[in-house]
Amino acid sequence: MPENVARRRLLSGIVASGSALVMSGLFRQAEAADPLPIPKWTKSLGEPVAARPYGLPSPFEKAVIRRESAAEFSPPGYVPPLSTSSWALTPLQDLHGSITPNGLFFERHHGGLPTIDPAQHRLVIHGLVKREILFSMEDLIRFPAVSKFHFLECSGNSDTSLEGNHGQTAQDVHGLVSCAQWTGVMLSTLLREAGIDTDKARYILAEGADGAAMLRTIPISRAMDDCMIVYAQNGERLRPEQGYPIRLLVPGCEGNINVKWLRRLEVSDIPAFSREETSKYTDLTGPDGIAHKSSLFMEAKSLITFPSGGHELPEAGHYEIRGIAWSGRGKISGVDVSVDGGKNWQPANLAEPVLAKCLTSFTLPWRWDKSPATLISRARDETGYVQPYLEQLFKTRGKFFVYHNNAMQPWRIDSNGKVTNGNKG
């Protein structure tokens, strides 16, 4: 801090004044007579324009990156994933608002990340259709386009909380959720073009062009609803790790069904029961771990991102609790926040616009008096569903499920301001 500016911190507290917060005393007060020193970057010219024709973040933000899932948070005996079948988590504790920049959007691949030449890539629609069609990228882009904001969440997000190995930060535990504006063509438009056999068609099999040839089935009702074939994300063409040149987007449904590098859509009268639907992305529910089919939707969930694990509050005083909430079933209707571990709850402010199947930011002003505190947030969606405690999930689903953990996340703050995972211990 500049030396000729006094560091006095006034001691008065927060004064609520109508809905406005006046936070007198939080800040250093400049001496009226002190000129602000001229920093070194004002004394010289900077870099030329378009020094980076495709821009990158400030070098001071180099720690804000995606990270591969940390093996140390996996249960004993767990086989660490191959890096070609792994996931990289979004740094939620360092993000702001509801959009995830493309460079930080979470990644999950099953057979490594292919680099596909869009001029060679094709999508075929076949099976129970009047005419099979082969689309080039140019063909797809000529169809009527739509742009929509939707979150995407891996079904395995937050699974370390189920296994008693909780991770430290929001990124460690919950970083497999991100949000973007997607542009593409409605799947229903393409299916109408192909002319599906409405008497027999019940399912659509989607196949990826990656080395895993990822296979998932969706019911025809979903396919004709809000599904999209997307080629752009936050304005630019999809990134390779998001399925360049095209992916399936099934808004509100688990990440892996949003098949990346999409090459084939087969209209069928039966579900495929592919390997991803039988050996992998099936929840084992009940006391005996019975396979539960078709748990596609991601239920309402929320997460406090500030303060969250790894943060440290420097002093007593005003803070704003901030977080994100989402529901695969529609719009978020409210978020409640507790600062005492769930005894008392207050409604948080939701940032406009609140959109269906999209991250919604929430905030709540809070004064910390240096007492230990436990912060929890609880989302509700427009269907009336309320985000559960982890214990409630175990009660209804049993102990064997791995996916779809949408339980509330407590963050514990000690008297030194250190924030840790409240699921611990």
Next chain:
Amino acid sequence: MPENVARRRLLSGIVASGSALVMSGLFRQAEAADPLPIPKWTKSLGEPVAARPYGLPSPFEKAVIRRESAAEFSPPGYVPPLSTSSWALTPLQDLHGSITPNGLFFERHHGGLPTIDPAQHRLVIHGLVKREILFSMEDLIRFPAVSKFHFLECSGNSDTSLEGNHGQTAQDVHGLVSCAQWTGVMLSTLLREAGIDTDKARYILAEGADGAAMLRTIPISRAMDDCMIVYAQNGERLRPEQGYPIRLLVPGCEGNINVKWLRRLEVSDIPAFSREETSKYTDLTGPDGIAHKSSLFMEAKSLITFPSGGHELPEAGHYEIRGIAWSGRGKISGVDVSVDGGKNWQPANLAEPVLAKCLTSFTLPWRWDKSPATLISRARDETGYVQPYLEQLFKTRGKFFVYHNNAMQPWRIDSNGKVTNGNKG
């Protein structure tokens, strides 16, 4: 294209079916008996996860970059800008939806791009206030945060159209407009914290920490309205070229007043009449070029981005006309599109959500029969304002103005499908 797939193109045209478009015959039809060949990227594993912890676009999209203003479109005798006081334009013709990814957001610097250490950066509020305050970045982030979608447009955007040197592409001519979700603190919150002298305070002077020490004044009424001090853009911290670690955001007003690398806000009873307000960003209006003060707001404007200059339509048939519209005065209320150079107009579809002072995407289906055509779009905003023809602007403002060109942009399509700037010739 795979050899064992027939390339037959059927000849039937577009069939409108209710509101749905059926485009039978636009596409290659796959032979039922032909298996889709397995591409090479399905036969091997791809790159590991988090190969790029901060992601980048596909190498096949390497042409989609910001470009410095092309000197060849400048008038005779024009001095090409220094690259430290220049601008780089967004590739609008390659973008989709309403969000500009941070890596492609337009750039304008007056003294080069400084790389500022956020731990050293300070913002001071002083002048006609009860208490002068010096904020660190940590201080600013502790204030109540808001996230809003707003466009940003350089006052000099589209000025090549005024000078008879029109450029070829949407990027060349109009690439100084972009849009993002911004997160920060309301300026009014900070001014209330400092306690402005409401009897005397009329203006706020904003100063940047760059080598140009960019200076602009805004009226106190604007400052207390929807202005923000922003530190994040599309989820992550601001990029250096957008003012890292903080910039002023004055929604709807010309780019240069959104002072980047903001270090000082001085509350005053008089405007500063800074060099940027006198020698530079002043419109010379009327027949004699009288200086016109305070043309801050960017009026309603729209631009067809597809098809636009440099595009080539491969064949007759269905296309979707696509573009963006915006207004510094509020929400876009409608966009009309003409395909015959302004004789007849049709209302375009606006993409939801339509937000104030934000890019709004529009679309209109169109069948091209290989006749020459001239496409024009015309935006209206919620104040009732209608985007003018260039001739109307010259009539009301005279011939001397340089900034705030919001005239309609015609794109001419010849019988070969080549698209050129309709302002030419």
